[in-house]
Amino acid sequence: MTISGLGPHGERAAPAERIALTETDIAAAQEARFRVAIVLHTLSSDWAKQQIAGIMATFGDCATAVIEVVDCGFAPEAQIAALDRLRGEKPDAIISIPVANSAVAEAHRRVSKAGIRLLLLDNVPTGLLPGSDYVALVSADNFGLGMIAAAFLDPRLARGAAVGVLSYHAEFYATNEREIAFNKWMMTNRPDVTLHVRKFDNIQAAGSDALALVDGHRDLGGLFVVWDTPAMEAVKALRRAGHVLPVSTVDLGREAAIELASDGLLCGIGAQQPYLQGVAVAQTCVLALLAKQTPDWVALPGLAVSRDNVVESFQKIWRKQAPREVLVSAKLVTDHAGR
Template sequence: MKNKLLIFLMVIILGVVLAACNSNDDVSSENDNQATNGEESGDENQQEKSPSDEEITPITVNQNISADSVISSTGPNGEEAVPATTLELTVEDIEKIREGNYKAAIVMHYAGNDWSTAQIDGLETAFEKMGIEVVAVTDAQFKPEKQASDIETVLAQDPDIIVSIPTDVVSTASAYQKAAKQGVELVFMDNVPDGMQHGEDYVSVVSADNYGNGIAAAEIMGEQLNGEGKIGVVYHDADFFVTAQRVEAFEKTISEEYPNIEIVDRGGISDPEDGLDVASAMLTSNPDLDGIFGVWDVPSEGILAAARTAGREDIVITTIDLGANVALNIAQGGPIKGLGAQLPYVQGTSEAILAGYALLGKDTPPYVAVPSLKVTQDNLLESWEMVYNSSAPQEIIDAVDAAE
């Protein structure tokens, strides 16, 4: 009897164990199914967030730019400036452009500075939103013959759009004319090749307010020198419309607004790296110089190096373009006291919008300008965000904090 009772209890216990195991298997299977379903659901969600399905929003320039900003520049042919802040592609515009599967190329005169990097970034970001493929980005290294070759190479890729800044308006003109005859929509940065007509050969030209930036650099120089002193000017020795505007505005402002500041020496550069040699010669001939203006940031880095070699850390340097190296020197309270800044990211966005106008058959203005920005140590970090659409490098932020 005891043996029968023992066997009966063992059977019951075994049944309970088996039931529990089956229950665990069911739960495990259910969890596995849930995980699988979750992965599938995740894949579906991921597909819903693919670039082609992202919500389309209008493309405009930086809305933090004041609509009341004064633009002092005129276009290469004396055209009145249309503010870049007026440009916009609507959702409907973008949808139509995306249907075309268009291609674009960016043909630069020089891509070795922060200005060019920001221009290209603004263009590529806007083109991506428009569904336009960028098939080439070229760097002519300031050589007209290379830029003409770059255009030929790009044309073989059959782009619908070329955005470019001519290295030389005369020697590159035939290459751009060839592109126009092939039906390519041409949008220019800063300058227009000789003989080309708005509305026939090209869409528009977009520039910073370079005259306004020259005024800003002169005002900073005048303020730093308290309206008195001797200065030198390092200019661009080339047929380049925008750099000529900067120098004209700087020198005119100094002459009219600061009559006790005398421009005693001028030296031209043909290459961005010439700033060091030109400034060194200037300081040797004029050891009592109080300041030097550099036509843009890269040659101004050479001016800074020349001043240091000459033991002239007290000299005042002003320039155009907010490059990382000059920005760091401003942040540190060095000889570079300030500059007139272009807004290259905004300029790139504007050029892309105008290319979109052309693809849609919309009218385009002959000359569009982006306002100038006066930059000193006091507004350096905010200015960087405006110029590059991003925060300043940590090294610059730290230098500004240390100077406060």
């Protein structure tokens, strides 16, 4: 599958195959016994848990010790404090998802200046450059994910409809790319559609922001939300208010999968592959620690998930059985509730 977007500095994506580890690489890493810390935006999402699983599995094979996993709770100040503290632990590398751009840039730069290899997931802080300030960025093809979400919403929109775009207020490469791609796809393929953008500050506010979009634009025919957790907050708020509105989003979390399978408000999802992204960043980290050349940007393609393929997509992405509610909606098992 091709990658639609470009990296934060205009890079072409390298496929995950480029950073696959050989048996010799694994043996060398096992002998070196590297130490790595992980600093994530959150540990509460399905996406984060799967990324951690992919990282841990790969590092486990390479005898690389994860000395700490930090949950920053989307707070820049918490991430800055964690990075500064971890510098004193002197790990061989730190894997980080920057929770903002300019606010956390210097804290990330201090990691590299301390001689610690810095690997980035999904976002690059303002002013940081590959090769000098960080080793590599590993992400999904976020531009492609935004295009997938737009294509799912398209057939649900009447001519001349308005569409709400609910995006993240913080500067964030991944969500910015999704929003840009969604808007570009609509402007190219549905020039009759009017876009109305509103930004939410935190996940809990996404529901009220979705209702504000509906109240402010009575001709709203659909909604795009930049990832699934705030999308589900929007879905719940719309349902409580009695609004029936098709919604598309990115990421196939448990709640989103159930909503999609049950033919609810979600009409389609552009899904990342977080486990494989975790594997990819861990492999890139090991290669860098072995002083081997790595690409500046490694990207994995997104998956188009509809009601028709949600069961197999869930299994592919999460590497486990789909929730029973999804299987019942797909008529693959019988619902015995109440019997």
